[in-house]
Amino acid sequence: SYVLTQPPSVSVAPGQTARITCGGNNIGSKSVHWYQQKPGQAPVLVVYDDSDRPSGIPERFSGSNSGNTATLTISRVEAGDEADYYCQVWDSSSDHSGVFGGGTKLTVL
Amino acid sequence: QVTLRESGPALVKPTQTLTLTCTFSGFSLSTSGMCVSWIRQPPGKALEWLALIDWDDDKYYSTSLKTRLTISKDTSKNQVVLTMTNMDPVDTATYYCARIRTREYYFDYWGQGTLVTVSS
Numbered sequence: 759s760y761v762l763t764q765p766p767s768v769s770v771a772p773g774q775t776a777r778i779t780c781g782g783n784n785i786g787s788k789s790v791h792w793y794q795q796k797p798g799q800a801p802v803l804v805v806y807d808d809s810d811r812p813s814g815i816p817e818r819f820s821g822s823n824s825g826n827t828a829t830l831t832i833s834r835v836e837a838g839d840e841a842d843y844y845c846q847v848w849d850s851s852s853d854h855s856g857v858f859g860g861g862t863k864l865t866v867l
Numbered sequence: 868q869v870t871l872r873e874s875g876p877a878l879v880k881p882t883q884t885l886t887l888t889c890t891f892s893g894f895s896l897s898t899s900g901m902c903v904s905w906i907r908q909p910p911g912k913a914l915e916w917l918a919l920i921d922w923d924d925d926k927y928y929s930t931s932l933k934t935r936l937t938i939s940k941d942t943s944k945n946q947v948v949l950t951m952t953n954m955d956p957v958d959t960a961t962y963y964c965a966r967i968r969t970r971e972y973y974f975d976y977w978g979q980g981t982l983v984t985v986s987s
Contacts, residue, residue, distance in 0.1 A: 759930055789972065791974075793914075793974070795914075800963060800980050801974070801977055802977075803975055806973045806975075844914055846914075846973065848972035848973075853930055854927045855928075856916030856919070857916065858913060858915065858916060860913045
């Protein structure tokens with residue numbers, strides 16, 4: 759089955775740029791989606807199809823995907839961005855299943 | 868406005884069968900491309916995809932759990948039901964249902980989740 763690897767934690771000062779990576783075998787050939795989850799809340803989609811933003815998500819959230827790594831970039835980080843972030847792909851091989859990364863805790867210093 | 872809500876027991880005993888219901892509104896599971904999935908999250912751990920059912924009644928399951936899971940739908944009631952057999956304490960988690968559409972394959976709307984504890 760397909761495996762997505764994320765760093766457990768990323769720390770950044772307010773106003774700086776946070777980059778959260780998601781590694782997978784030839785992930786650049788897949789569509790990657792990103793979710794933000796704050797404590798006690800359900801996940802919220804923040805980026806879909808590598809780099810598109812749902813309505814209501816600030817432009818500070820962007821994504822890229824190439825080779826074996828997808829990246830969620832959060833510009834001008836705010837205290838309210840502190841959360842867990844998960845990447846996700848759909849594995850359309852014989853399994854035909856959803857796959858999540860292990861999650862990254864973003865800490866705003 | 869799309870909404871989903873999970874319901875089911877908060878506590879189940881080991882070896883019992885868990886039945887969860889996802890009641891949704893704002894879309895129809897009879898519409899081509901529409902799907903509902905179940906995802907769970909043990910306390911302090913990552914999200915884990917469990918199962919999906921689509922508008923055509925096709926069903927897909929997590930490879931590691933497929934022998935224990937059954938997903939079904941009642942289109943007239945706007946409900947999707949997940950059953951998981953032989954529950955174990957390691958199955959303690961918040962269980963979410965979420966909408967997903969084919970050719971897009973991301974979860975755009977989520978329920979608030981329901982915490983299920985497995986304990987004797």
